[in-house]
Amino acid sequence: xxxxxxxxxxxxxxxxxxxxxxxxxxxxxxxxxxxxxxxxxxxxxxxxxxxxxxxxxxxxxxxxxxxxxxxxxxxxxxxxxxxxxxxxxxxxxxxxxxxxxxxxxxxxxxxxxxxxxxxxxxxxxxxxxxxxxxxxxxxxxxxxxxxxxxxxxxxxxxxxxxxxxxxxxxxxxxxxxxxxxxxxxxxxxxxxxxxxxxxxxxxxxxxxxxxxxxxxxxxxxxxxxxxxxxxxxxxxxxxxxxxxxxxxxxxxxxx
Amino acid sequence: xxxxxxxxxxxxxxxxxxxxxxxxxxxxxxxxxxxxxxxxxxxxxxxxxxxxxxxxxxxxxxxxxxxxxxxxxxxxxxxxxxxxxxxxxxxxxxxxxxxxxxxxxxxxxxxxxxxxxxxxxxxxxxxxxxxxxxxxxxxxxxxxxxxxxxxxxxxxxxxxxxxxxxxxxxxxxxxxxxxxxxxxxxxxxxxxxxxxxxxxxxxxxxxxxxxxxxxxxxxxxxxxxxxxxxxxxxxxxxxxxxxxxxxxxxxxxxxxxxxxxxxxxxxxxxxxxxxxxxxxxxxxxxxxxxxxxxxxxxxxxxxxxxxxxxxxxxxxxxxxxxxxxxxxxxxxxxxxxxxxxxxxxxxxxxxxxxxxxxxxxxxxxxxxxxxxxx
Numbered sequence: 001x002x003x004x005x006x007x008x009x010x011x012x013x014x015x016x017x018x019x020x021x022x023x024x025x026x027x028x029x030x031x032x033x034x035x036x037x038x039x040x041x042x043x044x045x046x047x048x049x050x051x052x053x054x055x056x057x058x059x060x061x062x063x064x065x066x067x068x069x070x071x072x073x074x075x076x077x078x079x080x081x082x083x084x085x086x087x088x089x090x091x092x093x094x095x096x097x098x099x100x101x102x103x104x105x106x107x108x109x110x111x112x113x114x115x116x117x118x119x120x121x122x123x124x125x126x127x128x129x130x131x132x133x134x135x136x137x138x139x140x141x142x143x144x145x146x147x148x149x150x151x152x153x154x155x156x157x158x159x160x161x162x163x164x165x166x167x168x169x170x171x172x173x174x175x176x177x178x179x180x181x182x183x184x185x186x187x188x189x190x191x192x193x194x195x196x197x198x199x200x201x202x203x204x205x206x207x208x209x210x211x212x213x214x215x216x217x218x219x220x221x222x223x224x225x226x227x228x229x230x231x232x233x234x235x236x237x238x239x240x241x242x243x244x245x246x247x248x249x250x251x252x253x254x255x
Numbered sequence: 256x257x258x259x260x261x262x263x264x265x266x267x268x269x270x271x272x273x274x275x276x277x278x279x280x281x282x283x284x285x286x287x288x289x290x291x292x293x294x295x296x297x298x299x300x301x302x303x304x305x306x307x308x309x310x311x312x313x314x315x316x317x318x319x320x321x322x323x324x325x326x327x328x329x330x331x332x333x334x335x336x337x338x339x340x341x342x343x344x345x346x347x348x349x350x351x352x353x354x355x356x357x358x359x360x361x362x363x364x365x366x367x368x369x370x371x372x373x374x375x376x377x378x379x380x381x382x383x384x385x386x387x388x389x390x391x392x393x394x395x396x397x398x399x400x401x402x403x404x405x406x407x408x409x410x411x412x413x414x415x416x417x418x419x420x421x422x423x424x425x426x427x428x429x430x431x432x433x434x435x436x437x438x439x440x441x442x443x444x445x446x447x448x449x450x451x452x453x454x455x456x457x458x459x460x461x462x463x464x465x466x467x468x469x470x471x472x473x474x475x476x477x478x479x480x481x482x483x484x485x486x487x488x489x490x491x492x493x494x495x496x497x498x499x500x501x502x503x504x505x506x507x508x509x510x511x512x513x514x515x516x517x518x519x520x521x522x523x524x525x526x527x528x529x530x531x532x533x534x535x536x537x538x539x540x541x542x543x544x545x546x547x548x549x550x551x552x553x554x555x556x557x558x559x560x561x562x563x564x565x566x567x568x569x570x571x572x573x574x575x576x577x578x579x580x581x582x583x584x585x586x587x588x589x590x591x592x593x594x595x596x597x598x599x600x601x602x603x604x605x606x607x608x609x610x611x612x613x614x615x616x617x618x619x620x621x622x623x624x625x626x627x628x629x
Contacts, residue, residue: 094527
């Protein structure tokens with residue numbers, strides 16, 4: 001399925017490899033024969049109509065969803081029922097959710113130091129210094145002592161990005177990070193993501209922000225009915241989509 | 256007006272002052288119109304009709320001193336506090352030997368010493384305080400009360416009674432029911448069928464039987480199943496029964512809290528690489544338990560009052576010992592029973608009310624801390 005697009009060459013192979021992946025929710029066949037390889041440092045935008053399985057796909061990559069058929073490797077570790085392997089993959093994979101999922105009982109700083117302290121066994125002072133570094137990077141160092149409920153949506157999402165980054169992940173997964181935001185806050189979050197992309201972070205982004213896809217993505221993956229319909233670099237994808245479904249989708253959202 | 260363009264922006268100003276002060280408040284709330292005024296007056300009359308006789312009985316006409324029943328026999332005499340005073344030691348310690356009562360006092364004092372700083376959020380050293388309260392105190396209290404440590408004289412639990420038994424049962428029940436209840440609630444939501452059904456069976460069994468039955472079984476039936484010569488303490492059996500019983504209720508309260516936590520919280524924690532126990536302990540439970548503080552305290556209060564049921568197996572808690580005291584012919588007077596029950600009722604009420612107020616204080620504190628200021 002990706003055969004007509006060359007995966008970026010990399011010395012140590014793809015960082016994510018998905019082959020023949022199938023998943024069902026009850027009787028609903030949500031992911032069908034997914035094959036995808038992601039090279040280290042590659043930035044992929046996944047788009048498609050709602051219900052096409054794009055969120056489910058990236059949630060399989062850190063095993064928030066389990067797959068029933070096919071195989072899936074992340075950073076050389078195969079994901080299956082082995083809890084240790086799952087935890088190892090999650091340590092190296094940051095995820096940003098549509099609903100932020102910050103912990104409301106902890107301050108922003110505590111949100112950002114929780115995993116480094118408990119998972120990476122970092123000491124508190126070091127974890128806090130590092131958290132402040134990332135909070136500065138997402139431009140909310142002054143919010144560190146507040147609770148999530150006291151921040152705006154855009155600030156919360158940037159805090160969530162900082163929280164994921166404090167684990168120094170190799171891969172960042174974004175599941176519709178701007179869909180729950182008021183329009184005036186979308187840009188501040190996208191700016192942080194663009195900044196991150198400039199650093200060479202491997203990113204998989206499920207989004208409807210086509211401007212972001214155009215500017216940042218190495219490849220755009222278009223999904224419909226649980227399958228990958230087309231993948232192409234953004235220039236080709238937006239200017240010369242090949243599959244009729246892609247054309248119809250782009251016709252609707254870019255109209 | 257189809258077109259409108261504001262020429263001058265309105266500056267923010269403080270809200271208008273309401274009628275303030277006590278008189279203003281009373282006028283607004285109690286005497287706002289004729290109907291309201293009538294209701295207020297009727298309410299005041301009703302209050303006076305109740306309060307005056309109560310105060311007369313408990314304070315003004317009450318008998319405060321006396322050696323025996325003759326002091327309380329006068330026709331117009333109120334509550335016989337002399338009786339409570341004379342029996343006070345028994346009400347607190349039961350039949351605990353008088354010369355050893357300092358041990359009970361010491362345990363009460365140590366308990367307060369550990370508990371009060373724990374309950375005041377501002378005070379430091381919470382970790383050491385918790386270690387003292389949860390590890391050191393139980394061992395020391397056990398040693399002092401039974402006399403099995405520190406080379407003291409052994410005092411059989413048969414002799415314990417009064418407030419001492421009430422507090423021992425309540426405190427043990429409270430401190431075991433919460434952790435056990437949490438484990439049961441987590442078990443009930445587990446995806447592993449064996450753990451899940453064990454938890455469900457346990458909870459439904461203990462919720463399904465009355466506490467009296469549990470205590471009765473523990474005291475009468477259990478010894479039948481134990482091998483000859485093996486027996487264990489009656490108080491201990493009651494403690495276990497009460498703790499297991501309360502933990503089943505606690506489990507359902509905690510489960511209610513767990514269900515209120517959105518799936519995204521679990522996912523947020525797991526996605527960071529936290530293990531299942533870490534996710535539960537650091538992210539889910541702190542939130543779930545805060546949601547159900549009223550339910551937890553409600554269970555504590557219920558448990559505290561249920562301790563009176565240990566009377567059924569021959570243990571004399573505060574209420575039991577008061578009732579026992581009433582049978583003393585030396586104090587047989589018309590007002591002694593009501594005085595005894597008023598005293599017992601007041602002590603129970605004071606403990607339960609304190610728990611209730613403390614839980615409200617903590618709730619408000621947590622609310623303020625995480626307030627949504629937008």
